[in-house]
Amino acid sequence: MKPLLQVSNLTTHFDTQDGIVKAVEGVSYDVNVGETIALVGESGCGKTVSALSIVRLIAEPPGKIVSGEVFFEGADLLKLSQDEIRKVRGAKISMIFQEPLTSLNPVLTIGRQLSEGLEYHKQLSSQDAEREAINLLKMVGIPHPETRIHDYPHQFSGGMRQRVMIAIAIACKPPLVIADEPTTAVDVTIQAQLLELIKGISREYNTALILITHNLGVVARYAHRVFVMYAGKIVEYGTALEVYHRPLHPYTAGLLASVPRLDEPRKTRLLPIKDQPPDLIALPPGCAFYARCDHANDGCGSKKPVLMEVAKGHFSACWVAQKGLKPWQKKSS
Amino acid sequence: MAVASQSIAVPVRAHHTLWGDAIVRLRRNKLAMAGLAFIILLSVVAILAPLLTPYGFADQNYNDILQGPSWKHLLGTDQLGRDTFARLIYGARTSLSVGIFTQFIVLCIGLPLGAIAGYAGGRTDNFIMRFVDVMYAFPDLLLVILLSSVFYGTKFGGSIYMLFLAIGLVAWVNISRLVRGQILSLKTRDFVSAARAMGGMGRYITWRHLLPNALGPVIVSVTFNIPRAIFTEAALSYIGIGVKPPTPSWGAMIQDGFNLIFAKPYMLLFPAIALALLMLSFTFLGDGLRDALDPKLRR
Numbered sequence: 001m002k003p004l005l006q007v008s009n010l011t012t013h014f015d016t017q018d019g020i021v022k023a024v025e026g027v028s029y030d031v032n033v034g035e036t037i038a039l040v041g042e043s044g045c046g047k048t049v050s051a052l053s054i055v056r057l058i059a060e061p062p063g064k065i066v067s068g069e070v071f072f073e074g075a076d077l078l079k080l081s082q083d084e085i086r087k088v089r090g091a092k093i094s095m096i097f098q099e100p101l102t103s104l105n106p107v108l109t110i111g112r113q114l115s116e117g118l119e120y121h122k123q124l125s126s127q128d129a130e131r132e133a134i135n136l137l138k139m140v141g142i143p144h145p146e147t148r149i150h151d152y153p154h155q156f157s158g159g160m161r162q163r164v165m166i167a168i169a170i171a172c173k174p175p176l177v178i179a180d181e182p183t184t185a186v187d188v189t190i191q192a193q194l195l196e197l198i199k200g201i202s203r204e205y206n207t208a209l210i211l212i213t214h215n216l217g218v219v220a221r222y223a224h225r226v227f228v229m230y231a232g233k234i235v236e237y238g239t240a241l242e243v244y245h246r247p248l249h250p251y252t253a254g255l256l257a258s259v260p261r262l263d264e265p266r267k268t269r270l271l272p273i274k275d276q277p278p279d280l281i282a283l284p285p286g287c288a289f290y291a292r293c294d295h296a297n298d299g300c301g302s303k304k305p306v307l308m309e310v311a312k313g314h315f316s317a318c319w320v321a322q323k324g325l326k327p328w329q330k331k332s333s
Numbered sequence: 334m335a336v337a338s339q340s341i342a343v344p345v346r347a348h349h350t351l352w353g354d355a356i357v358r359l360r361r362n363k364l365a366m367a368g369l370a371f372i373i374l375l376s377v378v379a380i381l382a383p384l385l386t387p388y389g390f391a392d393q394n395y396n397d398i399l400q401g402p403s404w405k406h407l408l409g410t411d412q413l414g415r416d417t418f419a420r421l422i423y424g425a426r427t428s429l430s431v432g433i434f435t436q437f438i439v440l441c442i443g444l445p446l447g448a449i450a451g452y453a454g455g456r457t458d459n460f461i462m463r464f465v466d467v468m469y470a471f472p473d474l475l476l477v478i479l480l481s482s483v484f485y486g487t488k489f490g491g492s493i494y495m496l497f498l499a500i501g502l503v504a505w506v507n508i509s510r511l512v513r514g515q516i517l518s519l520k521t522r523d524f525v526s527a528a529r530a531m532g533g534m535g536r537y538i539t540w541r542h543l544l545p546n547a548l549g550p551v552i553v554s555v556t557f558n559i560p561r562a563i564f565t566e567a568a569l570s571y572i573g574i575g576v577k578p579p580t581p582s583w584g585a586m587i588q589d590g591f592n593l594i595f596a597k598p599y600m601l602l603f604p605a606i607a608l609a610l611l612m613l614s615f616t617f618l619g620d621g622l623r624d625a626l627d628p629k630l631r632r
Binding site (some may be wrong): 055057086087088089090091094095099102103104105106107108116118120121165168233 | 405522523526527528529530531532533534538541542545546548
């Protein structure tokens with residue numbers, strides 16, 4: 001089956017005063033129809049930039065998509081004209097942003113913000129769009145949608161606002177939704193509800209989902225496949241269960257060890273990954289994770305690893321894993 | 334404590350909109366409301382002027398020149414025997430229309446240019462803003478003199494419309510700078526990228542999402558600019574290049590009074606008081622609006 005979205009060799013740079021920041025460096029992934037994939041990594045590893053690059057929402061300048069191809073429904077999104085890409089945004093690929101507090105326009109009513117996409121992409125009349133907006137609000141679980149569409153964003157709580165954002169994102173029933181850390185800004189009790197909501201909608205409409213997150217717990221539960229990013233590159237990918245239970249990259253193992261888990265004895269210490277991620281302006285010559293890696297050997301610092309299939313359907317860009325060794329797995333089990 | 338009992342008492346949440354909130358806060362401001370009341374009163378008086386006085390603004394009566402206030406002539410008469418009260422309320426028409434229509438011109442030019450400069454950025458921004466700088470450096474007095482000499486002898490020359498145009502053409506630069514600044518800071522906000530992610534066009538986003546957010550400061554600035562325009566008109570009429578007599582203008586009346594300041598001081602006094610009150614009213618209203626529309630002062 002042909003994937004819905006195929007990103008290959010995507011490279012996005014930012015031209016800053018200090019030099020060129022290589023935010024995304026040759027990233028490739030694909031999403032099948034109705035599939036949920038997760039992009040995982042710590043802050044500043046290029047997750048968001050790689051997703052924004054798909055719909056070309058990178059601010060130019062200073063950002064620039066240097067190379068790569070993004071095939072979606074038979075067309076390379078990076079080669080479309082401004083008018084054509086606008087017809088894709090919102091209608092075919094929509095986004096759920098991290099901050100529901102600032103992603104809604106404070107001076108427009110919720111109903112207005114919901115229906116403008118419908119009016120623009122689906123050419124609905126304003127009455128039809130309003131009716132549809134009420135339906136959407138009902139779908140995302142907002143009580144009294146008939147009166148609430150006349151309210152302004154500040155009259156909604158954070159969780160409710162994120163529900164509105166979700167409603168806006170699915171308004172035109174796009175085949176692909178990019179959720180950029182959709183639950184980071186809301187508290188834990190709401191997080192699960194929101195994720196269930198997003199997941200339910202994606203199942204109902206067969207919507208593919210790119211879930212950008214740093215929460216590995218979320219990944220294991222909701223994603224089919226996981227792509228772990230580090231310093232602008234994908235360092236490991238495979239099915240969610242594979243990556244979660246048998247990580248093939250020390251970075252993934254480190255991420256897993258640094259998250260509290262309920263299924264471990266209470267006294268187990270959390271193991272943070274030491275040091276900071278490398279400077280994206282001057283990347284080290286070898287493996288980007290070399291300086292922080294407990295399992296590195298001499299070759300790691302000089303030669304860049306490439307993604308190779310280590311187990312079936314499970315790829316890793318780690319010299320150690322590619323030799324068949326996985327010292328980090330022994331430690332965690 | 335009063336505060337505690339109050340917080341228990343109100344379980345029902347009122348339906349507040351942004352503008353609803355602003356109006357509530359504006360109504361608490363006594364000075365602003367007084368200003369607004371005076372402006373409304375003066376507007377009504379200006380509109381109903383023919384009903385309020387038996388005299389026309391140009392009616393001359395050489396039997397009654399330079400009269401003091403009396404029941405026949407409420408505020409006295411000038412050196413041509415014209416009723417000062419009649420001229421004052423007809424003059425309010427001039428002042429108010431100058432204040433309002435210049436701001437209309439200002440908004441028509443300043444708002445779109447500022448918005449385009451702010452959203453487009455880059456070369457467009459640079460080009461528009463350098464043009465604004467040139468206009469800013471241009472003294473309005475000079476432009477009015479220029480316009481009146483260009484249109485000298487035609488019907489347009491010396492008319493009130495020429496004044497609208499002259500004052501409006503100079504005053505729009507402030508608004509365009511203000512709007513540009515607002516748009517520049519607003520366009521980096523998340524809801525703008527959200528709107529772009531939904532497929533919104535630059536023009537649409539500017540009009541629909543950015544301008545409504547910038548409206549508060551624009552309203553305040555317009556309110557502050559009205560008295561400035563009124564004063565400019567008065568000043569131009571004072572030096573004799575404003576509206577052509579006999580059309581009454583408070584500035585021209587002050588000039589007439591100034592010539593007789595020691596003999597008949599009230600001739601200067603009444604138009605001067607009227608002008609001062611009107612300018613103060615707009616300034617207080619502007620102050621009140623600024624406080625009311627400032628979200629940081631929301632209680």
